[in-house]
Amino acid sequence: MPNKKVTIIQSSAVPLRVDNVDTDQIIPARFLKATTREGFGENLFRDWRYDKQNSIVESFPLNSPKYSGKILVAGKNFGCGSSREHAAWAVKDYGFEAVVSSMFADIFKSNALNNGLLPVQVSEAFLERLFTAIESDPSTQIAIDLPNQTISLGDEKESFAIGAYKKECLMNGYDDVDYLVSMKDKIEAYEQSKK
Amino acid sequence: MGKTLFDKIWDAHVVHSTGDGADILYIDRHYIHEVTSPQAFDGLRSRGIGVFRPLKTVATADHNVPTINQHLPIKEEQSRKQIAQLVQNCKEFGLDLYGLGHQYQGIVHIIGPELGVTQPGGTYVCGDSHTATHGAFGSIAFGIGTSEVEMVLASQSLPQVKPRQMRITVNGQLKKGVTAKDLILYTIGKLTAKGGTGYFVEYAGEAFRSLSMEGRMTVCNMSIEMGARGGLIAPDETTIAYVKGRAFAPKGDDWDKTVAYWRTLYSDTDATFDAEFTFDAADIEPMLTYGTNPGMGIGISESIPSEKDFTDESDKATLKKALAYMQLSEGELLLGKPVSYVFIGSCTNGRIEDFRMAAEIVKGRKVASGVTAWFVPGSKQVEKQCEAEGLTQIFAEAGIALRQPGCSACLAMNEDKIPEGELCISTSNRNFEGRQGPGARTILAGPYAAAAAAVTGVITDPRTFL
Numbered sequence: 118m119p120n121k122k123v124t125i126i127q128s129s130a131v132p133l134r135v136d137n138v139d140t141d142q143i144i145p146a147r148f149l150k151a152t153t154r155e156g157f158g159e160n161l162f163r164d165w166r167y168d169k170q171n172s173i174v175e176s177f178p179l180n181s182p183k184y185s186g187k188i189l190v191a192g193k194n195f196g197c198g199s200s201r202e203h204a205a206w207a208v209k210d211y212g213f214e215a216v217v218s219s220m221f222a223d224i225f226k227s228n229a230l231n232n233g234l235l236p237v238q239v240s241e242a243f244l245e246r247l248f249t250a251i252e253s254d255p256s257t258q259i260a261i262d263l264p265n266q267t268i269s270l271g272d273e274k275e276s277f278a279i280g281a282y283k284k285e286c287l288m289n290g291y292d293d294v295d296y297l298v299s300m301k302d303k304i305e306a307y308e309q310s311k312k
Numbered sequence: 313m314g315k316t317l318f319d320k321i322w323d324a325h326v327v328h329s330t331g332d333g334a335d336i337l338y339i340d341r342h343y344i345h346e347v348t349s350p351q352a353f354d355g356l357r358s359r360g361i362g363v364f365r366p367l368k369t370v371a372t373a374d375h376n377v378p379t380i381n382q383h384l385p386i387k388e389e390q391s392r393k394q395i396a397q398l399v400q401n402c403k404e405f406g407l408d409l410y411g412l413g414h415q416y417q418g419i420v421h422i423i424g425p426e427l428g429v430t431q432p433g434g435t436y437v438c439g440d441s442h443t444a445t446h447g448a449f450g451s452i453a454f455g456i457g458t459s460e461v462e463m464v465l466a467s468q469s470l471p472q473v474k475p476r477q478m479r480i481t482v483n484g485q486l487k488k489g490v491t492a493k494d495l496i497l498y499t500i501g502k503l504t505a506k507g508g509t510g511y512f513v514e515y516a517g518e519a520f521r522s523l524s525m526e527g528r529m530t531v532c533n534m535s536i537e538m539g540a541r542g543g544l545i546a547p548d549e550t551t552i553a554y555v556k557g558r559a560f561a562p563k564g565d566d567w568d569k570t571v572a573y574w575r576t577l578y579s580d581t582d583a584t585f586d587a588e589f590t591f592d593a594a595d596i597e598p599m600l601t602y603g604t605n606p607g608m609g610i611g612i613s614e615s616i617p618s619e620k621d622f623t624d625e626s627d628k629a630t631l632k633k634a635l636a637y638m639q640l641s642e643g644e645l646l647l648g649k650p651v652s653y654v655f656i657g658s659c660t661n662g663r664i665e666d667f668r669m670a671a672e673i674v675k676g677r678k679v680a681s682g683v684t685a686w687f688v689p690g691s692k693q694v695e696k697q698c699e700a701e702g703l704t705q706i707f708a709e710a711g712i713a714l715r716q717p718g719c720s721a722c723l724a725m726n727e728d729k730i731p732e733g734e735l736c737i738s739t740s741n742r743n744f745e746g747r748q749g750p751g752a753r754t755i756l757a758g759p760y761a762a763a764a765a766a767v768t769g770v771i772t773d774p775r776t777f778l
Contacts, residue, residue, distance in 0.1 A: 135629075135633070136626050136629070136630055137505050137506065137605050137630065139605065139742075139744045141723075141742070141744040141745070141746060141747050142744065142745060142746075145746055145750070146375075146723045146724060146725045146747075147724070147725065147750075149347050149375075149725065150347075150376070150390035150391060150393075150394050150725070151390070152350035152351065152354075152393070152394060152397050153350075153351065153354070154351050154458075164745065164746050164750060169732065169750070169751065192626065193506065193626070194505065194506035194509065194539065197505060197506065197509075197539060197605070198441065198536075198742060198744060199440075199441050199455075199723075200348070200439060200440055200441040200443075200455035200456060200457055201347070201348065201457075202348065202351075202439075202457035202458040202459060203458075205457070220506060220509060221509075222506075222509060222539060223475070223509060223510060223539070223541050224441060224455055224456070224457060224536075224541070227456075227457065227460070228457035228458075228459065231457060231459035231460065232459065280332060280333060280334060280473060281332040281333075282330055282332050282333075282334050282471070293459070293463050293471055294355065294359065294459075294462055294463055294466050294467070296471070297336070297463050297466060297467035297469055297470075297471070298361065298466055298467055300327070300328060300336060300467065300469070301364075301467070303327055303328045303336070304327050304336075304338070304364075304467060304468060304469055307327040307328075307338055308338075
């Protein structure tokens with residue numbers, strides 16, 4: 118389905134200083150039984166946000182009153198494991214518009230892009246500076262500029278990569294299904310050529 | 313310049329190049345299941361379009377299904393609804409469904425190969441990261457998200473950027489008692505859980521070539537656990553012999569023509585890879601994981617690493633967090649640790665060969681007291697084979713009732729959950745926190761090691777039984 122257009126995201130951020138965050142942590146399997154895309158945000162990081170007695174874990178960054186914002190800053194290899202798109206839906210549904218990390222798992226990255234959630238891959242050094250800045254001052258503002266493909270922290274700025282096609286989809290809220298359906302003649306010609 | 317096996321298959325499936333690096337890739341076969349498809353069908357409905365090539369989709373119910381009393385209605389309401397939705401969607405859109413009660417039902421990555429639907433040289437996708445399994449046949453197979461499931465249903469195609477390519481060569485023969493699972497756990501341990509990110513892997517060398525098709529599927533299945541989108545092994549006589557005669561395999565003249573094409577599927581000697589790794593099979597012993605990602609593995613006789621073994625601060629933090637969750641200590645041996653649950657099954661190790669291995673060890677022995685052993689075949693056909701070969705009887709004599717097919721305790725979407733805090737030795741693919749149930753602790757291993765723990769009640773080197 119068409120997504121909201123993404124251009125510039127300026128916000129404070131929530132730091133999640135953990136590497137190899139897998140999709141089972143982002144949204145545990147027991148919450149995958151829904152047949153719609155809505156409502157996954159309330160179970161985002163369920164088993165890290167709540168303890169075994171279902172009480173809030175105060176120290177977990179998403180629960181901390183210090184941190185808020187539309188940007189999640191996470192350790193490297195974010196979104197590894199399952200292909201469940203529910204993970205991207207949960208991050209988006211919770212209210213994040215972008216995830217920043219030094220490395221994303223491939224399937225999570227494409228799932229995010231397909232849902233108007235911007236994955237911003239930065240260098241390890243820049244990621245570390247982001248963590249340090251946010252942890253010392255949670256009101257730190259981060260600016261992500263999709264048209265210019267940059268992420269800024271104060272005067273520091275880094276460029277990030279994104280495929281031209283995906284960038285256009287995000288900026289215009291386009292969706293791949295319409296594009297693929299419009300390619301029907303080419304797809305049929307391909308099928309004929311293989312007979 | 314020569315082409316890799318991956319290049320040959322990719323190039324043969326490009327419908328159109330968009331010009332900015334992405335190709336529209338034709339998909340030969342789309343496997344679907346109940347968990348990642350409902351929202352995709354809703355998308356088609358709201359657009360008012362149908363499935364473009366219904367005959368190229370194969371559906372099954374696996375993630376949510378119970379593994380006992382499958383003839384009864386599913387107790388858990390949401391699971392029952394999700395499966396009912398799949399049945400309804402398949403009916404509405406005219407798709408073949410091997411659902412509960414069907415002779416072909418089973419885990420999606422087990423049934424595709426055993427039916428001969430998965431073949432060399434093809435492109436296969438499914439809304440499940442372990443779609444990589446099908447690469448064992450020398451095909452391009454990878455997991456996709458639900459938006460992409462909708463794309464494939466709508467157009468039988470996907471826009472894809474060609475990944476980088478890696479070759480992993482393991483020379484020499486695996487030692488006795490060392491399985492395909494140990495081979496891949498060793499490889500992931502060397503590359504880490506993120507070492508393959510951005511790559512598609514070709515597995516080469518004698519250790520992989522000597523594996524049966526079942527073993528090759530175990531290896532390719534876990535490609536995703538090092539971050540790779542998929543892994544593949546060039547087809548050879550072993551592959552051809554496996555596919556021959558299966559329900560959906562080509563027949564007659566078509567077979568000969570198809571096999572002639574399959575024989576052209578290999579990486580040219582002058583093909584280049586973006587990354588290469590080489591290991592020696594002689595260095596591999598039965599493997600176990602001690603941590604909370606599949607890259608955290610050690611040989612069965614080794615002790616758990618210590619912080620001092622790592623230089624990177626983030627690796628030290630990962631180790632500390634993982635050991636706290638696993639209730640294990642630095643430098644500790646896993647051998648001799650009591651386990652309370654044993655799970656043999658999943659798309660990694662739920663094939664007939666895995667149950668044959670388990671039976672070798674279980675035969676004439678009893679499950680240790682205090683151990684709950686869940687043996688879950690990957691499909692109805694594997695269940696039937698276990699019965700026909702007398703394995704079901706061997707398990708029964710040991711005190712293990714073979715269960716009914718499904719994903720089961722691999723991801724615990726059904727009732728098969730490992731209780732909080734309990735230690736489970738599992739032949740599945742992931743040891744993530746809570747993967748087998750909230751608070752469950754998972755040690756990944758091959759079927760020999762899992763079966764040895766079932767009969768001794770503690771982590772045991774299975775080679776003492778072989």
